[in-house]
Amino acid sequence: xxxxxxxxxxxxxxxxxxxxxxxxxxxxxxxxxxxxxxxxxxxxxxxxxxxxxxxxxxxxxxxxxxxxxxxxxxxxxxxxxxxxxxxxxxxxxxxxxxxxxxxxxxxxxxxxxxx
Amino acid sequence: xxxxxxxxxxxxxxxxxxxxxxxxxxxxxxxxxxxxxxxxxxxxxxxxxxxxxxxxxxxxxxxxxxxxxxxxxxxxxxxxxxxxxxxxxxxxxxxxxxxxxxxxxxxxxx
Numbered sequence: 001x002x003x004x005x006x007x008x009x010x011x012x013x014x015x016x017x018x019x020x021x022x023x024x025x026x027x028x029x030x031x032x033x034x035x036x037x038x039x040x041x042x043x044x045x046x047x048x049x050x051x052x053x054x055x056x057x058x059x060x061x062x063x064x065x066x067x068x069x070x071x072x073x074x075x076x077x078x079x080x081x082x083x084x085x086x087x088x089x090x091x092x093x094x095x096x097x098x099x100x101x102x103x104x105x106x107x108x109x110x111x112x113x114x115x
Numbered sequence: 116x117x118x119x120x121x122x123x124x125x126x127x128x129x130x131x132x133x134x135x136x137x138x139x140x141x142x143x144x145x146x147x148x149x150x151x152x153x154x155x156x157x158x159x160x161x162x163x164x165x166x167x168x169x170x171x172x173x174x175x176x177x178x179x180x181x182x183x184x185x186x187x188x189x190x191x192x193x194x195x196x197x198x199x200x201x202x203x204x205x206x207x208x209x210x211x212x213x214x215x216x217x218x219x220x221x222x223x224x225x
Contacts, residue, residue, distance in 0.1 A: 006158075033212055042217050042218070043204075043215045045212045050211075056210055056212055103149050103161055109156075
């Protein structure tokens with residue numbers, strides 16, 4: 001079966017711009033989580049969606065937002081980009097009710113570079 | 116609050132050696148524990164998922180154990196190969212997200 005698909009794989013944006021990243025979970029998975037990974041901070045939780053509802057949010061500013069569609073595909077948006085937003089953004093999908101009962105499957109990530 | 120710690124942060128071994136990576140967590144009320152592998156610049160690949168009712172899981176040369184009462188898990192890699200070089204992370208579900216350790220960066224020298 002198809003895995004978790006993240007698009008695009010790479011992005012270069014200018015400071016102040018905004019960006020939208022996409023994540024298509026494994027078919028049948030209803031939970032999608034987003035993480036930011038940087039060399040200094042490791043994996044940082046952004047938010048989790050289940051059936052189009054955001055159920056949990058990490059400690060990120062309001063410039064980071066997301067949504068989930070009825071087909072479980074999810075997008076995250078970062079507005080007014082800053083240099084510090086340069087990171088690998090990962091999404092993970094799970095079939096269980098957010099507790100990761102079946103474990104998490106990650107996509108390959110989107111590498112965002114802000115210049 | 117759930118905190119996950121991995122020791123050591125980095126490990127370098129010669130090819131063929133058996134090795135153990137450690138993971139500890141502070142809240143023993145976990146549903147499961149998952150081990151991942153990450154190659155540089157890539158996403159996380161799931162290696163093993165241990166449910167809370169299980170004591171261990173095996174996949175090929177990998178064996179993961181879980182001791183909930185002591186808040187520990189170990190990942191055992193047998194007969195290590197250069198292709199095993201990567202960062203290994205453990206994670207547990209918590210509050211509708213996953214809590215990750217900082218990872219162990221493994222280098223297997225030919």
